[in-house]
């Protein structure tokens with residue numbers, strides 16, 4: 107028996123992948139979505155800033171999305187893609203191999219957090235990264251920002267928009283005098299010294315403890331994590347070009363430099379929110395369908411010519 111040829115295999119069933127699958131399913135394309143089931147915002151109880159879905163649990167959005175795409179005949183596979191060979195042959199950890207005409211990679215991004223006690227446990231709860239996702243919920247509260255990597259000071263200056271009580275913990279950051287002036291001018295208190303741990307009481311963050319034993323009371327701490335594309339090797343393995351930050355380069359529709367391969371959402375842009383990731387998936391789907399239509403027309407003309415080029419009279 108011949109293997110099913112999917113028009114599109116979507117790798118990753120987060121907001122970007124499911125949004126693409128919805129558009130492609132409605133365009134009557136044969137689509138499979140393979141999802142490993144670990145979306146980036148899973149630790150958060152609520153998803154903010156998505157018009158008409160503000161405050162919805164992240165899992166609720168995905169459950170609704172899966173039901174919608176299934177209604178248009180999209181196949182959903184709970185599995186992990188472990189390789190994609192030219193052609194395209196998509197290998198799943200469970201042993202299946204799917205054949206596809208086009209590929210959309212929407213595998214998201216991995217957040218790299220510093221090894222400070224408490225950081226992993228509080229991630230997405232009161233150890234936060236995105237003020238647009240969580241700033242409103244901690245407005246006017248005592249907030250901390252951890253200095254870890256380039257961009258940490260900008261992060262503190264941004265977070266200041268949500269509270270008058272912001273402390274910048276220098277930690278391992280190499281603070282310049284110009285940055286210190288900026289922080290002080292904006293009323294951000296600078297606390298020197300390495301951070302030893304986040305203090306947690308009754309399942310709530312209550313402070314930041316420094317290596318010298320001082321504890322600075324805080325209700326939330328922001329951090330700018332490092333970002334690495336998830337399963338980025340699938341894209342580079344197909345020959346897609348990447349930028350200096352290691353993210354694949356795409357055009358406005360998410361088309362990569364490799365024939366037939368698109369990428370959308372956080373795997374391309376770690377700053378993309380849920381709504382913009384979903385929008386990128388939708389834009390990619392429309393471009394992929396257009397590309398398939400073009401190929402369908404070329405094949406039809408070849409078949410038509412091979413058959414002697416006889417037009418059937420209307």
Ligand SMILES: Cc1cc2nc3c(=O)[nH]c(=O)nc-3n(C[C@H](O)[C@H](O)[C@H](O)COP(=O)(O)OP(=O)(O)OC[C@H]3O[C@@H](n4cnc5c(N)ncnc54)[C@H](O)[C@@H]3O)c2cc1C
Nearest residue numbers: 118120121122142144146147154187214230371372379380
């Ligand atoms: C703690 C936290 C809170 C956040 N809160 C908000 C918020 O309130 N509002 C907001 O707009 N944004 C929020 N974000 C950002 C949001 O998570 C992203 O914008 C969004 O998840 C990006 O969608 P995506 O589809 O690109 O990736 P993801 O949602 O991460 O989905 C990618 C999917 O691909 C799967 N996958 C990865 N590799 C493979 C593979 N090899 N094979 C098969 N599947 C694979 C993953 O398991 C995952 O299910 C938050 C982020 C974090 C970390």
